[in-house]
Amino acid sequence: xxxxxxxxxxxxxxxxxxxxxxxxxxxxxxxxxxxxxxxxxxxxxxxxxxxxxxxxxxxxxxxxxxxxxxxxxxxxxxxxxxxxxxxxxxxxxxxxxxxxxxxxxxxxxxxxxxxxxxxxxxxxxxxxxxxxxxxxxxxxxxxxxxxxxxxxxxxxxxxxxxxxxxxxxxxxxxxxxxxxxxxxxxxxxxxxxx
Numbered sequence: 001x002x003x004x005x006x007x008x009x010x011x012x013x014x015x016x017x018x019x020x021x022x023x024x025x026x027x028x029x030x031x032x033x034x035x036x037x038x039x040x041x042x043x044x045x046x047x048x049x050x051x052x053x054x055x056x057x058x059x060x061x062x063x064x065x066x067x068x069x070x071x072x073x074x075x076x077x078x079x080x081x082x083x084x085x086x087x088x089x090x091x092x093x094x095x096x097x098x099x100x101x102x103x104x105x106x107x108x109x110x111x112x113x114x115x116x117x118x119x120x121x122x123x124x125x126x127x128x129x130x131x132x133x134x135x136x137x138x139x140x141x142x143x144x145x146x147x148x149x150x151x152x153x154x155x156x157x158x159x160x161x162x163x164x165x166x167x168x169x170x171x172x173x174x175x176x177x178x179x180x181x182x183x184x185x186x187x188x189x190x191x192x193x194x
Contacts, residue, residue: 010135017097023095050122061145065118067116068116071116077114086140091103134158135154
């Protein structure tokens with residue numbers, strides 16, 4: 001492969017991202033958008049239980065601990081799990097823009113192995129917006145924000161309406177999420193999901 005994918009390069013008329021006035025404050029823990037999300041939900045026993053915090057501007061920091069259930073090769077995180085952690089972190093950026101968006105493209109570079117028991121520290125930021133397209137990037141470091149780079153990603157998210165989930169999701173889960181009496185939790189269930 002040669003260089004970065006052009007689908008992940010913002011067009012010349014793209015604009016700088018603007019943090020929404022109602023976005024969570026810098027440092028605020030975002031919490032799970034949906035209890036059964038594999039990336040951030042507490043209802044998934046083998047999920048990542050990734051915790052994301054709003055950063056400055058249009059950025060997010062997050063972390064998760066690689067557990068034995070997340071391994072591919074003996075004692076090492078599965079690459080798909082690491083890609084999921086990047087995708088979940090990148091998807092959380094949309095909370096700062098206050099839009100519903102889904103992953104359109106995710107290009108991941110695996111720089112070094114991540115051992116089981118490692119805390120993976122992630123940082124992500126929106127780099128540009130062009131219409132419904134949101135361009136962003138992320139990096140994951142071993143052991144903390146200053147640790148060695150293990151994974152990085154560039155992504156393109158596409159803004160959608162809630163109908164995307166209603167029309168394509170499994171009816172039982174859609175009905176259960178829509179029936180939640182907590183209006184904020186009901187809305188958040190559909191915020192960040194492919």
